[in-house]
Amino acid sequence: MLEKVELLMYNYIKDVDSYAIALYNHIPKGKRLRAKLVLKISGDSIESQKLAAIIELIHAASLLHDDVIDEAKTRRGTPSINATYDSKTAVMLGDILYSKAYLELNNFSPFIAKSISDAVTKLSVGEMLDVEFSKEIQLDEAKYFDMIYKKTAVLIEATAATAASLANKDSQKFALYGKNLGLAFQIIDDVLDITADEKTLGKPALADFKEGKTTLPYIYLFESLNSDDKKKLLTLYKKELTDDERIWLKGKMQESGAVIKSIEVAVKLGKEALQAIAEYKNEALEKVIKDMIEREF
Amino acid sequence: MLEKVELLMYNYIKDVDSYAIALYNHIPKGKRLRAKLVLKISGDSIESQKLAAIIELIHAASLLHDDVIDEAKTRRGTPSINATYDSKTAVMLGDILYSKAYLELNNFSPFIAKSISDAVTKLSVGEMLDVEFSKEIQLDEAKYFDMIYKKTAVLIEATAATAASLANKDSQKFALYGKNLGLAFQIIDDVLDITADEKTLGKPALADFKEGKTTLPYIYLFESLNSDDKKKLLTLYKKELTDDERIWLKGKMQESGAVIKSIEVAVKLGKEALQAIAEYKNEALEKVIKDMIEREF
Numbered sequence: 001m002l003e004k005v006e007l008l009m010y011n012y013i014k015d016v017d018s019y020a021i022a023l024y025n026h027i028p029k030g031k032r033l034r035a036k037l038v039l040k041i042s043g044d045s046i047e048s049q050k051l052a053a054i055i056e057l058i059h060a061a062s063l064l065h066d067d068v069i070d071e072a073k074t075r076r077g078t079p080s081i082n083a084t085y086d087s088k089t090a091v092m093l094g095d096i097l098y099s100k101a102y103l104e105l106n107n108f109s110p111f112i113a114k115s116i117s118d119a120v121t122k123l124s125v126g127e128m129l130d131v132e133f134s135k136e137i138q139l140d141e142a143k144y145f146d147m148i149y150k151k152t153a154v155l156i157e158a159t160a161a162t163a164a165s166l167a168n169k170d171s172q173k174f175a176l177y178g179k180n181l182g183l184a185f186q187i188i189d190d191v192l193d194i195t196a197d198e199k200t201l202g203k204p205a206l207a208d209f210k211e212g213k214t215t216l217p218y219i220y221l222f223e224s225l226n227s228d229d230k231k232k233l234l235t236l237y238k239k240e241l242t243d244d245e246r247i248w249l250k251g252k253m254q255e256s257g258a259v260i261k262s263i264e265v266a267v268k269l270g271k272e273a274l275q276a277i278a279e280y281k282n283e284a285l286e287k288v289i290k291d292m293i294e295r296e297f
Numbered sequence: 298m299l300e301k302v303e304l305l306m307y308n309y310i311k312d313v314d315s316y317a318i319a320l321y322n323h324i325p326k327g328k329r330l331r332a333k334l335v336l337k338i339s340g341d342s343i344e345s346q347k348l349a350a351i352i353e354l355i356h357a358a359s360l361l362h363d364d365v366i367d368e369a370k371t372r373r374g375t376p377s378i379n380a381t382y383d384s385k386t387a388v389m390l391g392d393i394l395y396s397k398a399y400l401e402l403n404n405f406s407p408f409i410a411k412s413i414s415d416a417v418t419k420l421s422v423g424e425m426l427d428v429e430f431s432k433e434i435q436l437d438e439a440k441y442f443d444m445i446y447k448k449t450a451v452l453i454e455a456t457a458a459t460a461a462s463l464a465n466k467d468s469q470k471f472a473l474y475g476k477n478l479g480l481a482f483q484i485i486d487d488v489l490d491i492t493a494d495e496k497t498l499g500k501p502a503l504a505d506f507k508e509g510k511t512t513l514p515y516i517y518l519f520e521s522l523n524s525d526d527k528k529k530l531l532t533l534y535k536k537e538l539t540d541d542e543r544i545w546l547k548g549k550m551q552e553s554g555a556v557i558k559s560i561e562v563a564v565k566l567g568k569e570a571l572q573a574i575a576e577y578k579n580e581a582l583e584k585v586i587k588d589m590i591e592r593e594f
């Protein structure tokens with residue numbers, strides 16, 4: 001099933017330009033979570049495959065631009081396009097992927113076209129908020145949720161909602177499933193940055209706070225600390241930690257309950273996601289949530 | 298009329314995000330050629346103003362990304378967003394403008410949405426071709442026309458065609474008008490780089506060839522030179538010219554007829570544009586072409 005989506009993506013870009021397809025072939029493929037969701041929700045029709053291909057092109061475009069914005073040198077363990085070529089190549093290729101995806105989106109219903117377009121607008125704002133919030137410590141829980149909703153959850157929400165609409169299922173219920181899946185996925189990613197080791201992560205541990213990202217566990221930790229420890233935590237922001245500081249931070253994260261509280265939020269969101277689509281008894285979609293919740297911390 | 302378009306553009310971005318609108322206010326406004334075309338073709342209705350605003354947002358987004366790609370420090374005589382802030386801000390803001398424009402485009406007919414989306418895909422490819430062709434000398438006239446069509450003419454073509462469709466006029470005729478206007482406009486811009494002085498241009502003269510851009514006059518010049526002069530011209534590619542070289546180049550451009558031949562192509566395209574919409578007796582649109590043709594060289 002996924003091979004057909006890959007082929008569609010390839011052919012969409014090949015249609016556009018021969019230079020573009022040569023570059024496209026260098027983009028690391030990724031898990032194709034969004035394509036899998038579409039196929040699991042709306043089945044293996046050609047329409048379903050096309051929608052999956054369009055959404056994955058949009059996701060790939062957003063990652064190309066994110067890597068320019070974050071000056072990321074790697075993506076999924078391989079060098080990013082901006083590192084292999086340069087930033088301008090990544091910007092151009094991203095623009096081509098975005099615009100071709102929008103062009104193809106015109107062949108779908110107004111609901112689908114609007115849902116995806118609206119998600120991309122929020123996604124672009126999400127990246128901007130992420131950068132904005134990395135300038136100084138950001139301890140507002142509501143702002144954190146707004147940012148991860150836009151940066152991560154909104155496209156998954158639109159993916160599930162539009163796939164449901166394609167299959168004449170209740171798009172609002174699937175939207176809730178997708179939104180909660182995306183939020184929970186991001187929270188767990190943020191927790192793993194604290195609890196997992198470098199080997200498991202495939203990237204340095206405790207990297208978020210150093211890069212200026214105040215994720216949910218840090219917000220909960222700050223709330224729970226006494227004023228001396230609060231001051232100490234603030235001094236660690238954007239800092240390369242010593243071994244002692246790493247041990248202190250990881251210890252406080254556990255003893256304060258900040259990690260477990262964050263995991264509980266993700267689990268609650270996951271359960272709401274399962275509830276939203278319970279009537280459809282879709283085992284594949286239930287497994288996506290269960291696998292996420294049951295990851296090891 | 299144009300003030301209403303400006304207000305719509307502002308409100309579209311204000312709707313999206315408060316950070317985005319603060320940045321948006323720093324984008325230099327430009328001539329709004331595309332907005333003027335829309336209003337001149339389809340009148341001053343609210344639909345017409347909205348289409349104009351959407352197209353200008355797309356144009357502004359493409360310039361934001363172009364300036365990142367070209368590492369341009371100025372835009373319309375003022376510092377570019379990538380120079381004032383940084384590349385990533387320009388990429389993010391461009392993504393927001395593009396995506397909001399696409400979102401609003403969903404409120405128009407499928408013909409309009411598809412025409413504009415298709416143009417943006419070609420526009421993105423055009424920028425890629427422009428970069429690609431700047432790597433080594435590019436003396437193929439057909440490739441030059443393909444590149445300037447995509448980089449400059451395609452969005453003006455789509456602007457005229459969609460505005461015509463909004464007003465129930467013949468969109469094919471207006472498409473030809475817009476396409477030829479765009480092509481002629483770019484050719485004349487490329488001629489002025491050779492014939493005008495720095496003061497008139499507001500940027501260094503003879504900059505294109507130095508930046509690796511082999512424009513139409515250079516293609517015609519090369520064709521007309523003897524083999525010794527061909528060799529000499531090739532040595533000047535991407536080079537900072539001495540005064541003697543500048544005089545030699547400008548002299549050859551005039552005596553070979555390369556400049557006049559390029560202008561004649563632009564004039565011919567302009568006349569075809571006038572012919573295409575002659576039946577509409579639209580003086581404002583005729584003036585756009587005439588003003589362009591009658592610029593001083």
